[in-house]
Structure formats: C-alpha cells, structure tokens
Amino acid sequence: MQAQFSKAEGGVVPAGSLVHDDATAKWFLVSSVTYFFIVGIIAVIIAAKFVWPDLMGTMSWLTYGRLRPLHVNGMLFGWLLAADMGLAYYIIPRLCGVKLWSEKLGVATAALWNVIILGAVVTLLAGQNQGWEYAELPWYLDILVVVAWIMFGLNILMTVASRKHQAMYVTIWYTMGCVLWTAFVYLTGNFATLFTTGTNQANLNWMYVHNAVGLIFTPIGLGVAYYFIPRASNTPLYSHKLSMVGFWSLAFVYVWTGAHHMIHGPISQWLQTIAIAFSLMLLIPVWAVVYNLFATMKGQWHQLRESVPLKFLMSGIVFYLLTCFQGPMHSLRTVNAIVSKTDWIPGHAHMAVLGCFSFLAIAGTYFTVPKLWGKPLFSESLANWSYWMLMIGGLGFFTTLWLGGFWQGWQWNNWSIPFIDTVIALKPIWIVRFVSGILMFVGIVMFAYNILATVMGANEEAAA
C-alpha cells in the first residue's frame, strides 16, 4: 500500500507516499470554473431575449443567433468537458497508483484548450458558424479540438498503461471509453458531415448531437460519479460487477439512438424503429448505474446533511435517472409527435447537462480543489447556498419547459391555431424560465467565487 497526496499537501505527507503534481488538473479546473461564470452571463442574456426580444437592439454580435451557439459550446466544451478533463487528470493517476504520464503535455493541453475556447468566443460572435447543432465551430478550431483530444487521450492512456494494478476500477473504464468514443463521435459530427448532403447529413449530425451527450459527457460524468460517491461518502461501491454491466451495455446501446431526433422525419421507418428500440434499451445501463450508486449510499444518506459534494452527486444521479427515463419515453412515436422540437427538448437537455453532469462536475470540483491547493474550502455555507440556488433554479427551469413544451406541442398539433399565437402563448413560460435562470446564475456565481476564493487563499487572508 502506498498513500497518495497532492503536492500542495506537502506539510502532512508521510515518507514514502506518492505525491501528485496535479498542475494539469488545476489549470483545467480553474479555467473551466471561470468559463462557467462567463458563459452563465450569456445564458441569462439569451433567456432574457425570449421575454424581451428587442433587448440589445440590432448589434449583430449580440443577437440571439450568435449568443445561443456561444452559450451551448461554452457550457459544453468551455465548462463541462474541461471540468471533467481536469477531474480525469486528478482521478486516473490516483486510481492507477502512478503519477500522470506527462504533466508538461497536460499543461500544454490545458493551454491549447483555452486557445480553442477563446477562439470559439471570437469566431461565434463574429458569425462564423457551420450551422450544425453542437458543431458550430469553424473547421480550423475543430482540428485544434482533435489535436487537444489526442494529447489528452495519449496522456490518460499512457498513465493507465503504466498502472500498478492489473484490475481497473470502473472509472478508468468509463474514462477510456470517453477517450475512444469522443474521437469517432467528434470526427463523424464535425468532419464526415462536411462531405454529406440532405437527409444523410442531418442523420449524421443527430448521431453526433445525441452521442455528444451519450458517449462523451455520460461516460466521463459517470466515471466522476463512480469515483466521488464512494470517496465523498467513504463507502465502497456496492458492486463492481454491476458497474461493468452498466458500462458494457452503455457501449452497446447508446450509439444507435441518435436517429430518434428525426422521428416523423424523412428518414427510413426501419431506422426510426431501431433508434426507438435502442432508446428503450438505455434503461438497462441507466438502471445498472443508478441502482449501484443508490445501493452504495444505503445507510449513508445522513451524510448528505453535512456534505455539499454528496448533495450534488446524489442529486445529479437522480437527475440522470429522470433524464434517461424521459429520453426513451419521448423517443416513442406517439409522445414524440407532441414534444419534438418544442420547449420540452431544452428542458430535457438542461436536466442532462446541468442537472446531471454539471452537478457531478461541481461536486468533483468542490471535493478536489481544497486537496489540490492544500487549503480548506473558502465557505461551506456558500457552497450549500450554491447547491440550493442551482437546485431550485434548475427545477423551476426544467419543469416549466416540460409543461410549456407539452402545451406548445398540443397547440402545434391543432392546425386551426396560427403559429404566432403559439409563440405569444408561451410568454409566461419564458418569464419563469428567465427567473429560474437568474437563480441558477446566482448559484453559478456562488460556486465560482467559492472555488476561486479557495484557490486565491482568501480563507488564509481572512484568518490573518
């Protein structure tokens, strides 16, 4: 056995321990938290534009069409994926019992990632947009993403290859899955679509969009949950074998579900049916994960009162269950006929990306940052407030959009109602969406301030 510590904990490390440098994890986490805050401002602005469409006038770079892709890409790649990568740089060396293969390569990856995100801000605001969902970035930034991902994947895989134990914990499996799957999902979505036209192009794009969530954010997010729930609760995972069932069933099922975005569209009926069938099969990996993590917490739920990371983690898992119950259900043709293309979909997507995977990443950040910098968290109370702001705001946002989306879908199915009337009717929904967005943004500000104050050592300054 060899105890493991972060370099910043130098004063209390016993002799013979494995000391991790963690420079890469630090760079990724600090930059991702900063982007979370900045892109949060964009989120509030575009929510406000639903209520006041004339807000910010006609300045082209502040129009909805430019801010919305910036919000989506900023949250997905600037905040969430970067935070998950930072957490992977923290977790994988510890689970492997070795140092990260190359901290220099890791820091270079973090620098390149920041160049990409800043490039995305400039190009998207300037109106350079490929016009595909989640693949809006211009091709030259796409190439940089591929280079950065190769650097990340190489570092992770080489670290795993030099591991001390033959048996790999499930988090390592999920992280390796994310490295592999992201490679082909991103290449397909951002490059193969360049050479297609019409329905095939749309089908490839939706394959990418759905698997961006299912094969990029899901595996790395679940890897984070599988590591931090046992660590934060100090309780071993209920069943490693069950976690393997979840991993392999996810690997088998997820990639086929993208076409359910085109149900009732111009694609073949057999392809739609396959997408529906595999969407329903998603309940297998989802239930394997949720049951395992809930069983891990058996007899330990009281710890949620004291632990903010556990609050975020278990809420994220509940949202994962709800998201992945919704997904298969609205892939059914009858349900899809009502909710497809309505406000239901952003409600569902926000529950997945914010309610589930961002909650898991926030938990990991709250857990690791005090260890990485060797300082206590700036404020436990503020962390607790950030949880409740994000939870209350998130619930208001999700439920309002589901109800509004269903209402919108019923109206669209009634051809006697003019389309503009269905837009006007949703204004009360969008007001609640905006207010909920404000609450979520306050939660983000509290989280970002807490993390950055911890990093800057504000606690020590206050004590002095």
Add this chain to the structure above:
Amino acid sequence: MAPTDYTYPSVYFAYLFFFLSFCLAVYFFIRSRRDGYWGDKGEDAKYQMFEEDETPRRNP
C-alpha cells in the same frame, strides 16, 4: 449523383469508425473476462482507492 456529393463515401467513413470501435469494444470485453472482472475477484478493484488514497476505509 452530383460529382461533389460525397454522401456515400462519408457514410462508409462513419461506418468504418463504428466498425473500429465495435472491434475494440469486443476486444476489451473479451479481455475483461480474461482479466477476471467477472470472476471471484471481480470486486477487488473497488477497494483500491480506499487502500491507497488518503482517507481510511470505513466499511471493509
């Protein structure tokens, strides 16, 4: 088909990626069986983080 329409080559390109990832998945799945993830010692991996990380394990 127009000379600039690369629909079929690109779809086959995507199929190639699917095929490669499918082969890798099959390889790793078979290897996971060989490495004992489904046998008697399949639960060992979950205790490693408690044995080696800085927090002592509560429930062995």
